[in-house]
Amino acid sequence: MITVSTSKxxxxxxxxxxxxxxxxxxxxxxxxxxxxxxxxxxxxxVGVSATAIYRHFPDKGAFLQALAQAGLERLAAAQIAASxxxxxxxxxxxATGRAYVRFALANPGLFRLIFSTxxxxxxxxxxxxxxxxxxxxxxxxxxxxxxxxxxxxKLFALHSWALVHGLAVLMLDxxxxxxxxxxxxxxxxxxxxx
Amino acid sequence: MITVSTSKxxxxxxxxxxxxxxxxxxxxxxxxxxxxxxxxxxxxxVGVSATAIYRHFPDKGAFLQALAQAGLERLAAAQIAASxxxxxxxxxxxATGRAYVRFALANPGLFRLIFSTxxxxxxxxxxxxxxxxxxxxxxxxxxxxxxxxxxxxKLFALHSWALVHGLAVLMLDxxxxxxxxxxxxxxxxxxxxx
DNA sequence: GCCCTATGTGAACAGCATCAACATTGGACG
DNA sequence: CGTCCAATGTTGATGCTGTTCACATAGGGC
Numbered sequence: 001m002i003t004v005s006t007s008k009x010x011x012x013x014x015x016x017x018x019x020x021x022x023x024x025x026x027x028x029x030x031x032x033x034x035x036x037x038x039x040x041x042x043x044x045x046v047g048v049s050a051t052a053i054y055r056h057f058p059d060k061g062a063f064l065q066a067l068a069q070a071g072l073e074r075l076a077a078a079q080i081a082a083s084x085x086x087x088x089x090x091x092x093x094x095a096t097g098r099a100y101v102r103f104a105l106a107n108p109g110l111f112r113l114i115f116s117t118x119x120x121x122x123x124x125x126x127x128x129x130x131x132x133x134x135x136x137x138x139x140x141x142x143x144x145x146x147x148x149x150x151x152x153x154k155l156f157a158l159h160s161w162a163l164v165h166g167l168a169v170l171m172l173d174x175x176x177x178x179x180x181x182x183x184x185x186x187x188x189x190x191x192x193x194x
Numbered sequence: 195m196i197t198v199s200t201s202k203x204x205x206x207x208x209x210x211x212x213x214x215x216x217x218x219x220x221x222x223x224x225x226x227x228x229x230x231x232x233x234x235x236x237x238x239x240v241g242v243s244a245t246a247i248y249r250h251f252p253d254k255g256a257f258l259q260a261l262a263q264a265g266l267e268r269l270a271a272a273q274i275a276a277s278x279x280x281x282x283x284x285x286x287x288x289a290t291g292r293a294y295v296r297f298a299l300a301n302p303g304l305f306r307l308i309f310s311t312x313x314x315x316x317x318x319x320x321x322x323x324x325x326x327x328x329x330x331x332x333x334x335x336x337x338x339x340x341x342x343x344x345x346x347x348k349l350f351a352l353h354s355w356a357l358v359h360g361l362a363v364l365m366l367d368x369x370x371x372x373x374x375x376x377x378x379x380x381x382x383x384x385x386x387x388x
Numbered sequence: 389g390c391c392c393t394a395t396g397t398g399a400a401c402a403g404c405a406t407c408a409a410c411a412t413t414g415g416a417c418g
Numbered sequence: 419c420g421t422c423c424a425a426t427g428t429t430g431a432t433g434c435t436g437t438t439c440a441c442a443t444a445g446g447g448c
Contacts, residue, residue, distance in 0.1 A: 395442100
């Protein structure tokens with residue numbers, strides 16, 4: 001059995017240090033900002049030597065990228081859950097957008113990390129690599145493609161994504177006061193107009 | 195006369211170290227990322243001791259904030275220029291949006307810095323403190339208020355801002371391929387639908 | 389012309405990421 | 419069952435960083 005715990009261990013080897021480090025890193029991200037996550041601190045939280053991390057990640061960037069990947073999976077899960085809860089379709093798509101913004105507000109550091117480091121990959125829409133992105137694209141296509149064609153669907157998806165992403169980031173950065181009702185209204189404006 | 199130059203100085207005092215540091219900082223931002231700007235490095239670029247910065251800024255955060263302020267002014271100037279060039283009105287408003295995204299793509303590090311650190315101030319729409327924000331609000335109000343009322347104008351402005359900001363950030367982070375024509379189309383979609 | 393204050397310097401400290409050499413161990417293979 | 423190796427963790431060191439403190443310099447007000 002693999003014990004992923006932050007308590008002291010008795011054996012020289014940890015068991016699953018990589019998972020434990022990611023767990024600790026995620027906790028650190030939500031406590032402090034994502035910028036203040038340090039390798040040494042994460043190692044300390046797990047109760048392991050600072051340089052042990054290098055047996056599992058080539059450098060700090062790779063560690064943060066792993067955290068971002070874990071965060072992206074959580075974001076995707078939140079969107080899927082929201083879409084399902086709304087019963088799919090157009091209502092589900094709008095719920096997806098709201099979930100996107102709410103996830104950002106609930107996990108500021110993690111959300112920023114997901115989109116912070118240039119992870120390359122200018123997202124090929126036709127072969128979306130990530131669950132969250134695939135969900136977005138598929139929903140957009142399903143909603144729009146039949147009436148207006150695939151090209152319009154892409155544009156609609158990008159438009160929707162940019163809207164919710166921008167709203168999330170602006171609220172996260174304190175440029176726009178966080179207001180749950182406002183989120184609904186901004187997103188709904190788009191819906192009404194389409 | 196104040197000489198703001200990065201060359202060696204002969205006098206013990208610098209003349210206008212604060213301005214020189216900001217200039218050097220802006221240059222460093224566009225060379226490396228905004229995260230990699232260091233006090234020591236900026237001081238080195240100006241040819242001054244590392245700790246001299248503390249005579250002009252209380253700490254690194256304040257220095258970065260000053261850089262962000264300078265960046266915001268440039269962003270505002272770019273938007274105003276674009277709006278004027280398009281002749282104001284609806285065309286000017288859309289030009290503002292395009293200028294916003296293009297500025298972000300042309301100055302990635304600077305743009306990120308502007309919106310990175312939580313600078314507080316959840317932006318009071320009725321007393322917009324920054325030029326860029328005031329421009330955005332005034333244009334939105336001018337375009338929409340007369341037909342639909344002030345409340346709708348706020349919503350329209352926020353919607354527009356979130357859209358261009360989201361598009362800019364997504365392209366900046368490599369999530370969406372940079373495509374000049376695509377920018378126009380996404381922004382125009384909004385115009386068409388309103 | 390003197391002095392005070394603003395401004396710049398140097399050495400020092402703690403914390404950071406990272407590297408190199410060494411220690412420990414679990415498991416593969418005889 | 420025993421041996422050895424590769425994976426994993428540790429210790430020490432290096433050069434970077436932001437920041438503090440005591441000190442140096444000089445320009446402007448009296």
